[in-house]
Amino acid sequence: MFQLPFCASSVISQDVLNRNKYPYYFETTSVTGYGQALFLLLNVWGVTRMGVISSSANSCPEVVETLTLLGIEIAAHVRGVSYTNAKFVADTLEQVDVRYILFCGDGGQMGNMYLTLGATLKRLVGPKYVWFTMYGMNYKSCPGGNCTAAFGQNFVSLFQGVKMIDLKTSVTKQVRKFQAPWGNWGYDLSQYFNFMASYDCTATLAYGFNTLLKGNSNLSPQTLASRSLQGQLNYTAFSQTGYSGLTSDPLTLTKNGDSAAPFIFAYFRGNAALNIVYFGSTNMDRTIFEYTDYSANSDNITISDNQMTFYGGSHIPPPDGPIYRIDSISPASKFGNAVILLTAFGFLLGTVSCWFIVRNRSNPAIRTGSVLFLLIMCVGTLPAYGSLLLSLNQETVFGCVLRPWLQLISFSIIAGCLIVKTNDSLLMDSTFLMALAGIVGIEAILLGIYTHLSKRKIVRSILNEEVIQYICVNNSAGLQMEYALWVYNGLVVGLLFLIAYATRNVNPRHNEVTILVVLGVSLVIGAVLINVMYHDTTSHSQAAFSTVIIVWILNSLPIFLSLVPRYFQLCRENVYLTSRYLKSFMQQSTSQHRQSKSLTNSKTPKSSIPKSHATNNRKLAFADPIPVVYCLKSSNPFTQKWVNGVVSVGFVEKTQLALFLPALADIDGESKVFPIKRLNTDLGDTVNLGGSENPEAFRIFLKTESGTIMMDFEKADRVETLRQSLILASKGELIGRHKSRKAI
Numbered sequence: 001m002f003q004l005p006f007c008a009s010s011v012i013s014q015d016v017l018n019r020n021k022y023p024y025y026f027e028t029t030s031v032t033g034y035g036q037a038l039f040l041l042l043n044v045w046g047v048t049r050m051g052v053i054s055s056s057a058n059s060c061p062e063v064v065e066t067l068t069l070l071g072i073e074i075a076a077h078v079r080g081v082s083y084t085n086a087k088f089v090a091d092t093l094e095q096v097d098v099r100y101i102l103f104c105g106d107g108g109q110m111g112n113m114y115l116t117l118g119a120t121l122k123r124l125v126g127p128k129y130v131w132f133t134m135y136g137m138n139y140k141s142c143p144g145g146n147c148t149a150a151f152g153q154n155f156v157s158l159f160q161g162v163k164m165i166d167l168k169t170s171v172t173k174q175v176r177k178f179q180a181p182w183g184n185w186g187y188d189l190s191q192y193f194n195f196m197a198s199y200d201c202t203a204t205l206a207y208g209f210n211t212l213l214k215g216n217s218n219l220s221p222q223t224l225a226s227r228s229l230q231g232q233l234n235y236t237a238f239s240q241t242g243y244s245g246l247t248s249d250p251l252t253l254t255k256n257g258d259s260a261a262p263f264i265f266a267y268f269r270g271n272a273a274l275n276i277v278y279f280g281s282t283n284m285d286r287t288i289f290e291y292t293d294y295s296a297n298s299d300n301i302t303i304s305d306n307q308m309t310f311y312g313g314s315h316i317p318p319p320d321g322p323i324y325r326i327d328s329i330s331p332a333s334k335f336g337n338a339v340i341l342l343t344a345f346g347f348l349l350g351t352v353s354c355w356f357i358v359r360n361r362s363n364p365a366i367r368t369g370s371v372l373f374l375l376i377m378c379v380g381t382l383p384a385y386g387s388l389l390l391s392l393n394q395e396t397v398f399g400c401v402l403r404p405w406l407q408l409i410s411f412s413i414i415a416g417c418l419i420v421k422t423n424d425s426l427l428m429d430s431t432f433l434m435a436l437a438g439i440v441g442i443e444a445i446l447l448g449i450y451t452h453l454s455k456r457k458i459v460r461s462i463l464n465e466e467v468i469q470y471i472c473v474n475n476s477a478g479l480q481m482e483y484a485l486w487v488y489n490g491l492v493v494g495l496l497f498l499i500a501y502a503t504r505n506v507n508p509r510h511n512e513v514t515i516l517v518v519l520g521v522s523l524v525i526g527a528v529l530i531n532v533m534y535h536d537t538t539s540h541s542q543a544a545f546s547t548v549i550i551v552w553i554l555n556s557l558p559i560f561l562s563l564v565p566r567y568f569q570l571c572r573e574n575v576y577l578t579s580r581y582l583k584s585f586m587q588q589s590t591s592q593h594r595q596s597k598s599l600t601n602s603k604t605p606k607s608s609i610p611k612s613h614a615t616n617n618r619k620l621a622f623a624d625p626i627p628v629v630y631c632l633k634s635s636n637p638f639t640q641k642w643v644n645g646v647v648s649v650g651f652v653e654k655t656q657l658a659l660f661l662p663a664l665a666d667i668d669g670e671s672k673v674f675p676i677k678r679l680n681t682d683l684g685d686t687v688n689l690g691g692s693e694n695p696e697a698f699r700i701f702l703k704t705e706s707g708t709i710m711m712d713f714e715k716a717d718r719v720e721t722l723r724q725s726l727i728l729a730s731k732g733e734l735i736g737r738h739k740s741r742k743a744i
Helices: 034-045 061-068 083-096 107-120 147-151 155-159 170-180 195-215 221-225 334-359 371-391 397-421 428-455 476-502 515-536 542-601 611-617
Strands: 007-010 025-027 049-054 075-076 100-104 132-135 165-167 263-270 276-282 289-291 455-460 467-471 626-633 640-652 655-662 672-675 695-703 706-714 723-727
Touching: 007 195, 034 061, 034 276, 049 061, 049 083, 061 075, 075 083, 083 107, 100 107, 107 132, 107 147, 107 155, 147 155, 155 263, 195 221, 263 626, 276 371, 334 371, 334 542, 371 397, 371 428, 371 542, 397 428, 397 455, 397 467, 397 476, 397 515, 397 542, 428 476, 467 542, 515 542
Parallel strands: 007 025, 049 075, 049 100, 100 132, 132 165
Antiparallel strands: 165 263, 263 276, 276 289, 455 467, 626 640, 626 723, 640 655, 655 672, 695 706
């Protein structure tokens, strides 16, 4: 209003430093730099958390705000208290176990609070605690006026190691120089900081006016008196006058309008004179802290030896809290090694399973399980195996969000594959792929909503005096979506049981009821165990490791149940085919030897036998039947049905024959003998479904131990709309490239 420059020396209020409301106000003391200066020291000591005690007159808002912004955790801030509330203060700070404590208040309040806690209550004072005071400390106002009676004979020793944040740099030297012309009258003015700040106010105003007038020859003191220059007399006119002040040299102002003096740090020696030792300071900009040796010829200032002392005489800063061991699974621990090995073995299991399926994709043992969905299922296990690594080290928000995605997507893929391929429908694989995509898609949508609504955060939980753990917590909206995910995945598990019940009467050789039931029961048990462990187990790492084991078992179970029996079936077939081949070879060799001997001893050439009568007039020598799987196709190209039968290969003289024997009653076809014609062209695994001379039959080409052969098959007698397509095993390999789905 009046635009009058105003300087204060001891207001110490951040409110009046509002440049918009009070642009003409400034101070020659520092109000806004304590937090920054204290942070620099704490950072050097590796301190990250502390507590604050505020008197009713001063709550240190700038200090608390600055420390918080710079990453120092204010574990507790007790406001508006005095020494009469010391027990409440102790209870509050001990509850969060802070070790570094800042007191905001004058020296007398600091002294009474500190002595009441240390001498009377014997709490929060000792070798593991470090106290800071911004405005000194004294015992001039002890309760009852007698500190010895109130706190004991040796109460002053409790002050040892208390740290003081001060504004004085070369104060003593400056004041002595100031006092030199007239002596000190028995007073050392360096002990009266308000005096020095007040003197600096007067000098700063004078220097500012002088600088303004010297800068323009047209101005004079009369111009100042006329108030025509009031608009130029805000705090910026006094921010850099060049004045060599008592509190700072040179005395400059910050953008907030308070003194830009560097801060120095000292500690109390713990004697009756409350001698202090300076040990470090910041630079003028308060961006660097360094240990500094200050020399001063004063009774209460001791030359620093650059080695600060804490309570009890230690020179090493105590930890800022209890030295906790973090309860987590370290990669270097035996549990961490187990997690890594399980993950690696899981990826190996999934990869080898995919190779095994592709390698044997034409074998009846694999075709009955559906090559396509077995592959998708094995690939779908990989995300869940990857999620196991997220249990290593302490919990993170990223891990909390990613883990359900990996595990539930894997679950929906595995369960979806088992659901869609185990049924008695004649729809083809492409149709069931859409059903699988629907199951996985719904899961992904729910997970997306869950991720969007969740506000995950990591909180620290204290297990005991030595161990802490970091756990992931969610907001209410995220918890509601967790329930929705539980419900949906519960329905998927229920569908496993429903499909198992619906296909219970299907031939056991061609259904997977056992897999569905075992997996469903295992999922229910696993979900219950995981929930019980996280709610009843104190250690988060123990629950996490147990969860890793359960997830690995549940993820690997479908692979073992689906592929291990098929692997042994292939092994049995290989052994059987090898023995059959050897037996057939021996029979052929014996027959040829006998025929050659008969022709040598015969005097009359052997008459030929008509081909049409060969199978009726000659005794057939067939090897044991080989189990095969063949496909029944209707005229509708979008439906197919897989059933099983047997085939046997035998010999009549030089003609190799194949005998096809349907095994299921619903096929109701007669056993037939078909001549096999040798082909010179090696067609590999190619299957040709046409080209027969008989329009009522069809022909397939396949590879046997004797080479590539062709076989013609007629329609089944009582299934007018179906054709029979044979897949024959040879040396353990599967012949043909038929698309297949779960056999019924």
